[in-house]
Amino acid sequence: MWKSIxxxxxxxxxxxxxxxxxxxxxLTDQVPKGWKDRVPxxxxxxxxxxxxxxxxAVEIDKAIENTSMRYADDARAVCxxxxxxxxxxxxxxxxxxxxxxxxxxxxxxxxAALKEEFPSLDVxxxxxxxxxxxxxxxxxxxxxxxxxxxxVVQGVETxxxxxxxxxxxxxxxxxxxxxxxVVQLPGVKDQQRxxxxxxxxxxxxxxxxxxxxxxxxxxxGNVPEDAQVLYQKSVDPQSGRATKxxxxxxxxxxxxxxxxxxxxVNFGNQAGGAHVSLSFDTRGxxxxxxxxxxxVKRRLAIVLDxxxxxxxxxxxxxxxxxxxxxxxxxxxxxxDLAIVLRAGSLPAPVKVIQNVSIxxxxxxxxxxxxxxxxxxxxxxxxxxxxxxxxxxxxVADFALVFNILFLLSGMAAVSATLTLPGIAGIxxxxxxxxxxxxxxxxxxREEIRAKKSVRAAIDAGYDKAFWTVVDSHVTTLITAxxxxxxxxxxxxxFAVTLSMGVAINLFTALVCTKVVFDYLNAKKPMxxxxx
Amino acid sequence: xxxxxKNTKIDFMGLRKYAFAFxxxxxxxxxxxxxxxxxxxxxxxxxxxxxxxxxxxFQKPFSMDEIRSLLAKAGHGEAxxxxxxxxxxxxxxxxxxxxxxxxxxxxxxxxxxxQSLPGNPFVVESVxxxxxxxxxxxxxxxxxxxxxxxxxxICYLAWRFExxxxxxxxxxxxxxxxxxxxxxxxxxIEKDLLFITxxxxxxxxxxxDTVVVFDRIRENIRLRKKGSFSETINLSVNEVxxxxxxxxxxxxxxxVTLLAFGGxxxxxxxxxxxxxxxIGTYSSIFVASPIVAVxxxxxxxxxxx
Numbered sequence: 001m002w003k004s005i006x007x008x009x010x011x012x013x014x015x016x017x018x019x020x021x022x023x024x025x026x027l028t029d030q031v032p033k034g035w036k037d038r039v040p041x042x043x044x045x046x047x048x049x050x051x052x053x054x055x056x057a058v059e060i061d062k063a064i065e066n067t068s069m070r071y072a073d074d075a076r077a078v079c080x081x082x083x084x085x086x087x088x089x090x091x092x093x094x095x096x097x098x099x100x101x102x103x104x105x106x107x108x109x110x111x112a113a114l115k116e117e118f119p120s121l122d123v124x125x126x127x128x129x130x131x132x133x134x135x136x137x138x139x140x141x142x143x144x145x146x147x148x149x150x151x152v153v154q155g156v157e158t159x160x161x162x163x164x165x166x167x168x169x170x171x172x173x174x175x176x177x178x179x180x181x182v183v184q185l186p187g188v189k190d191q192q193r194x195x196x197x198x199x200x201x202x203x204x205x206x207x208x209x210x211x212x213x214x215x216x217x218x219x220x221g222n223v224p225e226d227a228q229v230l231y232q233k234s235v236d237p238q239s240g241r242a243t244k245x246x247x248x249x250x251x252x253x254x255x256x257x258x259x260x261x262x263x264x265v266n267f268g269n270q271a272g273g274a275h276v277s278l279s280f281d282t283r284g285x286x287x288x289x290x291x292x293x294x295x296v297k298r299r300l301a302i303v304l305d306x307x308x309x310x311x312x313x314x315x316x317x318x319x320x321x322x323x324x325x326x327x328x329x330x331x332x333x334x335x336d337l338a339i340v341l342r343a344g345s346l347p348a349p350v351k352v353i354q355n356v357s358i359x360x361x362x363x364x365x366x367x368x369x370x371x372x373x374x375x376x377x378x379x380x381x382x383x384x385x386x387x388x389x390x391x392x393x394x395v396a397d398f399a400l401v402f403n404i405l406f407l408l409s410g411m412a413a414v415s416a417t418l419t420l421p422g423i424a425g426i427x428x429x430x431x432x433x434x435x436x437x438x439x440x441x442x443x444x445r446e447e448i449r450a451k452k453s454v455r456a457a458i459d460a461g462y463d464k465a466f467w468t469v470v471d472s473h474v475t476t477l478i479t480a481x482x483x484x485x486x487x488x489x490x491x492x493x494f495a496v497t498l499s500m501g502v503a504i505n506l507f508t509a510l511v512c513t514k515v516v517f518d519y520l521n522a523k524k525p526m527x528x529x530x531x
Numbered sequence: 532x533x534x535x536x537k538n539t540k541i542d543f544m545g546l547r548k549y550a551f552a553f554x555x556x557x558x559x560x561x562x563x564x565x566x567x568x569x570x571x572x573x574x575x576x577x578x579x580x581x582x583x584x585x586x587x588x589f590q591k592p593f594s595m596d597e598i599r600s601l602l603a604k605a606g607h608g609e610a611x612x613x614x615x616x617x618x619x620x621x622x623x624x625x626x627x628x629x630x631x632x633x634x635x636x637x638x639x640x641x642x643x644x645x646q647s648l649p650g651n652p653f654v655v656e657s658v659x660x661x662x663x664x665x666x667x668x669x670x671x672x673x674x675x676x677x678x679x680x681x682x683x684x685i686c687y688l689a690w691r692f693e694x695x696x697x698x699x700x701x702x703x704x705x706x707x708x709x710x711x712x713x714x715x716x717x718x719x720i721e722k723d724l725l726f727i728t729x730x731x732x733x734x735x736x737x738x739x740d741t742v743v744v745f746d747r748i749r750e751n752i753r754l755r756k757k758g759s760f761s762e763t764i765n766l767s768v769n770e771v772x773x774x775x776x777x778x779x780x781x782x783x784x785x786x787v788t789l790l791a792f793g794g795x796x797x798x799x800x801x802x803x804x805x806x807x808x809x810i811g812t813y814s815s816i817f818v819a820s821p822i823v824a825v826x827x828x829x830x831x832x833x834x835x836x
Contacts, residue, residue: 047796055665191655192638353662355637362586362656369794377788381781388533388777420796421728427789428732428804431782432739438781439743442774445532468746471691472739478687479680479735483728486676488669491728498732531532 005522008515016402019409026412042412043170044186045419045493048367050360051186052194056350058179060151063348064095064144071121072097073252075137078117084110087132096138098126107133148178151348155181159198161343166197166336181350191357193332201305201349202340204257206291209299209311213248226251230301232308234328247308249301254291257304259284261321263341265334274334275326278341285321293317304337370423377427378404385434389441391530396437399512403433406504411497419493429501432476436509439472440465441531454526458517462510469509477502535776539769543816544761544824550817554706557810561709564716573716576723579670581627581663583637586656587644589619593651601647607640615795620656627663636660673727680731681705684738692745692834695826700741703819707737707810711803720799729803736782737811740775741819747771748820749834759829764820779812 025031026042046053072089079086079099087100101107107125114123114135120143126134139147152175159181163171172184188194210227218229228251231244261281267274280288291300292314301311302325309327329337382400385393407426411418444461452460480499483491520526567573577584595612598621602610613622625636637658644653661669681701688697708730715722747767755763786808790801 191658352660354660354665356659356661357655357657359654359656361588361654366794366796369792370797373789373792373794373797376792377785380784380788384781384784390533421725421800424728424789424793424797424800424804427785428736428782431785432736432778434781435739435778438774438777442771442777446770464750468743471746472742475684475687475738475742476735478683479731479738482680482683483676483731486672486679487728488672488724490724491673491676491731494728494732498735 002522005515005518008511009519012402012512012515015406019405022412023405023409026408040412040415042408043415043417044367045417045422046184046186046356046358046363047420047490048363048370048418049187050358050363051184051188052191053354053356054183054185054195054198054352055176055354056155056181056183056199057353058151058155058181058346059349059351060148060179061094063151064139064147065091066348067143067147068095068097068139071118071137071139075099075114075118075121078113079110082109082113084113092136092138094138095144096136098134098136100132100134102132103130107135110135147347152179152181154347155350158344158346159183162197162339165339165343166194168194180353187360189360191359193336195352195355195357197336197339199350199352200340200346202257202343202345203305204260204341204345205253205303206255206288207249207251207253207301207303208295209301210248210250211298215246215248218248219246223248230303230306230308232301232311247301247311249303249308253303254300255280255284255287257341257345259287260341263338265331265338266324267331273326274329274331275324276329276334276338276341278323278325280321280323282321285319288321288323289317289319292319309337366420370420374423374427378430381430381434385437389437389531392437392441392444393531395513395516396434396441398516399437399508400430400433402512403501403505403508404430406508407497407501410500410504416496416500417493418497419490421490422493422497425494425497426501429498429505433501433505433509435472436465436469436505437513439468440509440513444529444531448529448531454529455521458521458529462514466510469506473502473506534773535780536773539772540765541769541772542765543768544765544821547817547821550813550821554710554814554818557710557713558706560713560717561711562713564712565709567716568712568722574719574721576721576726577624577626577659577666578661578724579666579722579727581661581666583623583625583627583640583658583660585621585623585637585641585658587621587623587641587653588656589621589651589653591651592619593621593648595621597648598644601643602640605640605643607636610640621653627661627666669724670727673724673731677708677731677734680734688742688745692749695823696745696834699819699822699826700738700745702822703741703814704734704738706818707733707807707814710810710814711807714806715803720802723799725797725800726803729800729807732804733807733811736808737814740778740811740815743771743774744768744815744820745823748823752831752833756831758831760824760827760831761829763831764824768816768820775812775816779808783808 022039025036025039076086076089084106085102087102090098092098099110101110107128111123111125114121114137118137120140121137122140123135123137126136156173156175160171160173163173163185168185168188170186174182176182183198185194210224213224213227223229227248229246230249231246233242233244259280261279263276263278265274266277296314296316299311299313302309309325312326325337382397385396387393389396407429440461443465444457447457447460448454477499480495480502483495484499487495564573568575571580595614599612602608607625610623610625614620615622623640637660641655681704684704685697685701688700711730711733715726744767747770748764751763751767783805786801786804789797790805793801
């Protein structure tokens with residue numbers, strides 16, 4: 001008997017010690033660093049500390065279309081080199097395009113040339129008519145599949161890089177399904193800024209301004225075939241009023257942001273405000289050198305996500321691979337711009353389809369109220385048990401304390417996230433935890449009424465209640481686990497605390513309370529039990 | 532010994548006609564409420580229906596009429612406004628307008644207010660924008676969770692007791708869920724993701740209650756062998772009645788505390804839990820066991836252990 005009792009007491013003591021070691025760093029910052037860093041922690045959910053939750057839809061179709069349009073540009077350049085006159089151009093379904101050529105062998109020559117030049121395209125001859133023939137080029141399915149998978153994986157990577165540089169503690173950025181990305185940024189205060197940083201495609205392009213085209217004509221719809229209208233946004237620092245200036249630029253990008261090596265913010269140049277300095281990698285530097293040499297005295301538009309940031313006149317050939325983006329930036333905007341340029345562009349545009357932002361003040365208010373409600377609830381339940389079951393009730397309360405301790409440290413051990421519904425789950429778990437003791441105590445009372453000795457009544461009470469306790473806990477556990485599996489958001493947080501609470505409760509109800517009674521009975525059998 | 536109930540001999544089975552009638556009303560109510568939810572006529576929270584909800588805390592008191600007309604002018608006339616009196620808090624809700632277009636409107640709306648009311652700055656306490664497709668997905672997930680848990684529970688109880696007990700427990704559980712939906716529908720309270728959490732919790736709680744009664748029935752069948760099944764149910768329910776009441780009381784204490792002190796975010800959730808505990812307790816006594824009695828007949832065949 002003694003052996004079994006000391007065994008159980010040792011087990012409880014060890015568990016308690018381990019729980020305290022795990023739990024303390026979650027509760028207070030006043031612990032040695034070595035301890036703090038080695039132990040997992042309970043995370044606070046966004047609803048408890050404020051922050052941003054974003055669900056993004058990756059527009060993969062756009063990525064596919066963009067790639068195919070890039071192929072089309074390159075293909076046109078190849079045709080031009082080989083003196084094959086392209087009459088017109090059309091998109092052709094998913095990731096494809098077609099060129100029309102005048103009569104003659106132009107089309108078949110183009111087909112052969114494109115086939116050789118672009119192994120990742122399927123190039124075929126279209127209809128041959130009296131006035132000409134078409135060539136249709138499509139990305140091969142493997143290429144499209146690669147873009148598809150890449151878009152999400154690389155999107156997650158890019159966003160993670162940006163967030164890391166933005167400086168958020170414990171961000172969570174994960175892919176969800178085939179085309180979703182979920183971003184959680186706990187504790188972020190400037191929420192709109194964070195959302196913009198995450199959502200920026202950051203496709204940086206250098207495009208020549210089309211000096212020959214008239215802006216007025218272009219706005220009426222007469223845009224030259226190889227050009228487009230983009231807007232330069234500028235904000236007046238005094239009035240805060242934003243103005244948009246239209247500009248006609250060539251469609252073809254001379255250089256894109258993927259050749260950027262570094263980007264950093266500088267202050268106080270000729271323009272006075274903040275600006276972003278770029279340096280290119282070797283390839284980018286070479287292209288930039290050639291582009292600037294060929295286009296001296298022309299204007300080069302610096303375009304980010306189809307918005308012109310600046311369009312300076314190229315004064316002289318720029319070798320050395322350095323460039324600057326000036327514009328009417330605030331220091332924050334310039335630093336965000338530098339971040340997105342450094343972290344690279346998203347392979348496909350993303351759209352925010354779910355945005356939940358909680359301000360820090362509401363978070364603080366919620367946690368205060370939630371914790372207070374949990375404490376009051378627990379105290380009332382403890383008082384009720386002590387009042388209703390007297391000494392036995394106190395034993396149950398003692399088990400309840402262990403229950404809460406184990407539950408919290410269990411949550412810390414798996415780095416679970418505590419949410420407001422999670423607190424509700426704890427309250428409910430407390431409510432249900434006493435149920436096992438109620439079941440046992442009612443059985444003991446029945447046995448005492450049947451005139452059994454105290455010791456026999458206690459043993460019989462635990463025995464008879466055992467399977468009921470197990471059954472009721474397992475059924476609750478089943479629902480909680482399924483909730484965890486299928487639930488999202490608050491449901492998941494609730495399921496975590498409830499399922500852990502139920503599992504731990506099985507142990508505390510059946511072991512922690514029994515050992516107290518066994519201990520009291522071990523020396524000499526109890527004559528009476530206050531229950 | 533303090534005892535809330537002592538040696539009761541209530542004829543629960545005799546009351547079952549009234550109980551069934553009462554339950555029928557609850558379930559019909561819940562059924563109508565469910566249909567209304569699917570028709571989009573019930574007050575669904577934006578996390579289930581999709582839409583935008585914004586909570587702003589202004590520095591000074593504001594005029595609801597002024598804000599309403601400002602929004603209407605900007606084309607957001609369908610937004611519903613609510614203020615928390617005394618705290619200068621404005622809650623703004625906009626349901627997603629049909630279709631799949633997932634448009635984010637929170638930022639332009641807040642900019643509008645920021646610019647139109649320069650003398651009364653506000654802090655953004657929370658913004659949540661949910662596209663309709665996501666709303667549907669969250670709802671589908673929740674429904675799936677309910678169905679799978681029902682099946683899992685029937686399986687577990689069929690294994691531990693017998694199939695009829697499992698089904699009866701599942702019926703009682705769904706009875707509670709329907710009843711809560713019905714009551715919330717009648718009261719016109721918003722039904723959001725937390726409400727679904729509450730439904731599932733109550734399902735779990737009611738099940739625990741039912742299992743305890745079933746356990747005692749099984750035990751008594753083995754011990755008694757004589758008499759009718761209905762008598763055994765009455766005896767069993769009476770025997771566990773004090774446990775039922777004590778447990779319901781403690782859980783009720785916890786949920787009512789949450790209702791009183793949990794703050795506005797948890798109010799509806801705690802209300803659903805509190806009502807649900809009453810219904811769950813009722814159903815394990817008056818719904819689950821009588822179903823088994825009606826289905827199984829009065830013969831005292833043993834239940835496997």
